[in-house]
Each structure stands twice: as structure tokens, then as C-alpha cells.
Amino acid sequence: MPDERRPTLTDVAIRAGVSKSLVSLVMRDERGASPETRRRVLEAADELGYHPDSRARLLRSGRSRLLGVVFGIQHPFHADLVTGLYSAARETGYELALSAVTPERDESEAIRGLRQDRCEALILLGPHSSAAALTELAARIPVTVLARGLKIEGIDVVRTADATGTAQAVDHVVSLGHRRIAHIDGGRSPGAADRRRGYRSAMKRHGLEPYIWIVPGGLTEEVGAVAARELLNNLPTAVTVFNDRCATGVLDAFTRANVQVPRDISVVGYDDSSLARLAHINLTTIAQDVPTMTRQAITRLVARLEGTAVAGRESVIPPELIIRGTTAPPRT
Amino acid sequence: MPDERRPTLTDVAIRAGVSKSLVSLVMRDERGASPETRRRVLEAADELGYHPDSRARLLRSGRSRLLGVVFGIQHPFHADLVTGLYSAARETGYELALSAVTPERDESEAIRGLRQDRCEALILLGPHSSAAALTELAARIPVTVLARGLKIEGIDVVRTADATGTAQAVDHVVSLGHRRIAHIDGGRSPGAADRRRGYRSAMKRHGLEPYIWIVPGGLTEEVGAVAARELLNNLPTAVTVFNDRCATGVLDAFTRANVQVPRDISVVGYDDSSLARLAHINLTTIAQDVPTMTRQAITRLVARLEGTAVAGRESVIPPELIIRGTTAPPRT
DNA sequence: TTGAAAGCGCTAACAT
DNA sequence: ATGTTAGCGCTTTCAA
Numbered sequence: 294m295p296d297e298r299r300p301t302l303t304d305v306a307i308r309a310g311v312s313k314s315l316v317s318l319v320m321r322d323e324r325g326a327s328p329e330t331r332r333r334v335l336e337a338a339d340e341l342g343y344h345p346d347s348r349a350r351l352l353r354s355g356r357s358r359l360l361g362v363v364f365g366i367q368h369p370f371h372a373d374l375v376t377g378l379y380s381a382a383r384e385t386g387y388e389l390a391l392s393a394v395t396p397e398r399d400e401s402e403a404i405r406g407l408r409q410d411r412c413e414a415l416i417l418l419g420p421h422s423s424a425a426a427l428t429e430l431a432a433r434i435p436v437t438v439l440a441r442g443l444k445i446e447g448i449d450v451v452r453t454a455d456a457t458g459t460a461q462a463v464d465h466v467v468s469l470g471h472r473r474i475a476h477i478d479g480g481r482s483p484g485a486a487d488r489r490r491g492y493r494s495a496m497k498r499h500g501l502e503p504y505i506w507i508v509p510g511g512l513t514e515e516v517g518a519v520a521a522r523e524l525l526n527n528l529p530t531a532v533t534v535f536n537d538r539c540a541t542g543v544l545d546a547f548t549r550a551n552v553q554v555p556r557d558i559s560v561v562g563y564d565d566s567s568l569a570r571l572a573h574i575n576l577t578t579i580a581q582d583v584p585t586m587t588r589q590a591i592t593r594l595v596a597r598l599e600g601t602a603v604a605g606r607e608s609v610i611p612p613e614l615i616i617r618g619t620t621a622p623p624r625t
Numbered sequence: 626m627p628d629e630r631r632p633t634l635t636d637v638a639i640r641a642g643v644s645k646s647l648v649s650l651v652m653r654d655e656r657g658a659s660p661e662t663r664r665r666v667l668e669a670a671d672e673l674g675y676h677p678d679s680r681a682r683l684l685r686s687g688r689s690r691l692l693g694v695v696f697g698i699q700h701p702f703h704a705d706l707v708t709g710l711y712s713a714a715r716e717t718g719y720e721l722a723l724s725a726v727t728p729e730r731d732e733s734e735a736i737r738g739l740r741q742d743r744c745e746a747l748i749l750l751g752p753h754s755s756a757a758a759l760t761e762l763a764a765r766i767p768v769t770v771l772a773r774g775l776k777i778e779g780i781d782v783v784r785t786a787d788a789t790g791t792a793q794a795v796d797h798v799v800s801l802g803h804r805r806i807a808h809i810d811g812g813r814s815p816g817a818a819d820r821r822r823g824y825r826s827a828m829k830r831h832g833l834e835p836y837i838w839i840v841p842g843g844l845t846e847e848v849g850a851v852a853a854r855e856l857l858n859n860l861p862t863a864v865t866v867f868n869d870r871c872a873t874g875v876l877d878a879f880t881r882a883n884v885q886v887p888r889d890i891s892v893v894g895y896d897d898s899s900l901a902r903l904a905h906i907n908l909t910t911i912a913q914d915v916p917t918m919t920r921q922a923i924t925r926l927v928a929r930l931e932g933t934a935v936a937g938r939e940s941v942i943p944p945e946l947i948i949r950g951t952t953a954p955p956r957t
Numbered sequence: 958t959t960g961a962a963a964g965c966g967c968t969a970a971c972a973t
Numbered sequence: 974a975t976g977t978t979a980g981c982g983c984t985t986t987c988a989a
Binding site for chain 2: 965966968969
Binding site: 312314315325326327352353 | 958959960961964965966967
């Protein structure tokens, strides 16, 4: 089925009876060709089924107009971010090149692939490379880190104001009348430290310092369930959880233990992942503003590539509380 | 940060004091350079931070050695497949180019991107393009479809023997003593028809035709929960579910309705996704053999590209029953 | 408005 | 084992 050789620009030029330069102009929609020539060229191209070879084109023009994206293929939240990045890139004239991190393919390998493709800049989603590796990388190519706060010379960061997020969660349940509010932690995951800090300071601000209780948790449903079982010994009336996946595990453990949500305990998640929106979960949660985050990441990077400097290294995007069905006033 | 020009092969050649050809050989790990030369070249390359330009390389060699992969970024099972594809491609000398389908980026757009990048072949994960579109595509480029059974001239298919899978599920619960076994269906999703068929014929084979009960379901937790609520009216003793995500929703709905699994009802999922393995879910399920599927997909495609014909259009991989905690003998 | 020629960074074919 | 030469398909001078 396949291959007569793909038609080249030269083929089109011959067929249209003009020079390669003219064909090049016409294909790129530049001015400088007569309407008649333009018509003939387009006709010839169409007849041959010609499509420009982006590799050759980019090789010659010295640019790739490619933005590399490194993401964790197992992370639902990264899927949301990639979706947003595609939309944000659409109108910029840049394309996305995806490179996945899998259990058998680490971040450095993912980055290496992208560099071979001559991406002009890199977007790293919640990277876990060392600061040293990132510093070295940033010295060679513009890098923007998404969804992880770190301060590294030369690296732009776009992230959610995570401390604000958990503070909003605490404020919400406090306003419902809760006082004994626990926090299930994300350990060393991206954002976990800030979320923990936000919880702690909001509790202090409300004069609830004696009730501060931080339980080890993590990224997954499984650790959420474990953490929830720890809470059962001395059930608080509300709990803020590191993320929605973890919160799902929490809900599951509670249900099994015959603890009703929100009657017996209120639960607040984090991320507003599609999980949270499911009718049978219906989780009150903190939404990261994915459209804004991804738009900013792309905008900053493009600006840097075009030489339009952008102020500041860091964009911190405010999150938003989404009230659903897992929070209610405490039983009196 | 910015850019001294990226080092080229010529730069490395000059620094190492050898010809470009030698550098080219060394970088590609071909034989024909002395150990001493090799060492010098690698050292120079390293000092300069040189990475070969794949565009130029591929332009020159007339091939891209790129396999395009179209996947749904929201599908956990696709994540597993992509992970397997990376591993399978690793030793073949081909690279993967990922192109995601998102809510705002459809399959045809994903495919178009890959074709501009001059991928030599395409792997489509559970595609939903029309047969006509796929036929036309396959006329222009080798195509392998993964995880969806379809019979289209010129398209290779690698899929799980889905009918066998649900049959195994039925056999398993029958062997435990169940007779009233329902099936929650996947609707029009890839594999759903076969799984439904497997359920139906296994029920007949066991003389349980009167108990056949197929409830509409789908891909997600949400529809699983809805389907489960429908079962509550007339609870069977076991149910086989279209996939693990859907089964999770089923479990959740049962728990809320105070129906205990597996005491009151046995549940079998499908996919053996990471979800199923979580301790608090611990779902008995049918595992698709991802390593074999992905290896076969890559192998077939590479064989086709190298002209080594492969017999048959279709590889059907047997699935495997994984017994965990959601199945048990019925209460007597 | 048009065309000729010179590369982009690399590999392949042919020397040596 | 090493070097030389000629392009891959395109864009970009620069001259006509």
C-alpha cells in the first residue's frame, strides 16, 4: 500500500514550471509571488498531494518551534495539564512534543529525547530531577516548571498558591463550625510542603493550634485509606486531604468503617480532578486553575523565546474552593 | 542562560581533531573507529554538551525511524499501554512520538501532527475514527490498532481475546458456586461487544441462560455506580464488569447501599489496572497482557517497515484471571 | 516578480 | 582506520 516517494518542493516547482523559491514563498503564504504563479503552484501542490517536510523546513530555518513537555503518564492531574497546554499552544505557532515519564523511563531519558528533537524550550510537569540537574539544564535551554515550587536560577515556575488553597479549605470548614480539623499530608510530593504550611497557619489564625493534627499520607488512594484508618481512633470532625486521589481512598475507608460523610466527618480534597466531580464521590475540593496555569506557562516560554522579557520568575495562581457534597456543619 | 549556538557535529570533529565522518560513526555506535579515536570523540562531545540533531540525521538518512502513537490522555489503561510501548521500542532502534487525544484535540488532529513529523508508522490506541478514515489512512502509512478489534483491509490489530476474558470471569464465579451472574456492559467502548459476547456464551455453556442479565454501563466509575444501583432491585450473587474503573464505581455504590462484597455479591473487573491492585479495592479482575500486546505491536510494525512480512492481520492475546478479594462463594 | 546558489547538520558512498 | 564529497528538502540571501 505505501510508497511512491513523497513529493518534494522540487517536484511541485517542476510541475508548476517555476523555481523552488517561488514554491517556498507560496507554501508559507509570504508575499512576493504573482497571483497567477500562486495559483499554479497551489494547483500543482494539490495535484501531487504535497505536504512540506517540517524537518527539512526547520533544519534550514534553524528553529524547531517545538516546545517539549515532560509529564508523568500515570498522573491524572498531568493529563489535565497536558490538555490545557495543547489548547494554550494552539494559537501561538508553536507545537508541543510530548515525552512521558513511565516506571521504566526516567525524567532524564524523557528530557534527552526532547533535546534530540531540538525543542526550543522545555515544560516540566512536577519534575523530580535534582536541583543540580535542573540548573545545568536551564543553562542550556529555557525551562518552565509547572506544578512544583522550586527556586532555581534561570527557571520559570508556574504554580498554584498551594498554601492559600489549604487555607481556603480550612476557612471553609471553620465557617461551617468545625474546630477539630486534621490534615492528611502529601509527604515529599510536589506541593505537599506548601499545603501543609497553609493548613498549619490557617489553624493558628483561627486559634485552633491545639487541634492541629497532621497525618502522613501521599499521592494515592491506598495511602489515603491507611491515613483514614489512623483518624478513626480519634475522629476529628473535618479533614483536609493532600489531593483528590488520596481523598478518594479516605472516603472509601470511612464508608467501610461505617463513618458517614459528611454527617460524621467533612472531607476536602485538592485538584478538582475529574474524580472529584463524579456524582457518587461529589467531593468538596480545591481547584487548581489549569487553564490559567497552562496559558501562563506557554505565554512565558514563548515570550522568552521571542526575546520579550517577562517579569518575575514565578507565577503563582490562586486556587478556588469548589463546594460539593462532602462538607457540612458538624453534628452538635 | 541564553544560547551560544548549540554545538554541531563539526564542532565536535574540530575539538577532537578528527573528521566529521568519524564523529558520526562514534555517535551512532557503529564500528570503524579506533578505541582511541572513540574515546577522544566522546570526550569532546561531552565537554561541548553535544547532542545529535535528529532532524538533520533523519533528513539525511531519508527515514525518521519514528513510530507515532495516538492515545487518550485521560485513559488510565492507555497509560499502561504507552508505558509498555516505550519499553518494547527501546531495543528496536525506533523512537516513539506521542500525540494525545484530549477533549479539545481530536484523533484526526493527533494523527495529522504525527504525519507532519514524518512518522513511518502509526499505533492507534482504541481509536474511534470511522472505518472509512482508517482505511484511507492505512493506504498511506502502516497502521496498527491496539486494544480495539476491527477488521479493516491493511490494518494490523493487536488485542486481547476479550470474549475469553469475560468467559474466564464467568467460569471463575461459577466454579465458586454462583448461578445468578449479571454483566455490566461497556456500551460502544472498545472491547465491549466481545466482552458481552463472552459473558453470554459462557452463561449458555454452563446452562445458565435463564440468568443472563446485561445492564448498561460504560467506561467510568460514575456509570458503574448507576448500573450497580439498578442491580440492587434484584441482586444477583455475582457480577462481571466491563472494566476496573467501572467496577470501582460498582463497589462504591454497593458499599453505600450496605451491600457487602464479597459476602453479598462477588465482583469481577477487567484490565488489572493499578486501581484494581490497590489494597482497599483488591479487585478480582481479568488482566490484559500489556507487555505481550505492546511488544507484538512494535514487533509487527517494525517487521512491516523492514519488509519482513508477518503472518495474519490480527494478534489475539489471551488474558489472565487474577483472583483477589472481591469474589467468594455465594451465601447459602 | 523571479531564479540561482549556498547552506542548515547530518549520513552515505567513495576515496585513501 | 580515517578523510572527502555529495547531497537529504527546505529557506535564505542575493542578483537578475
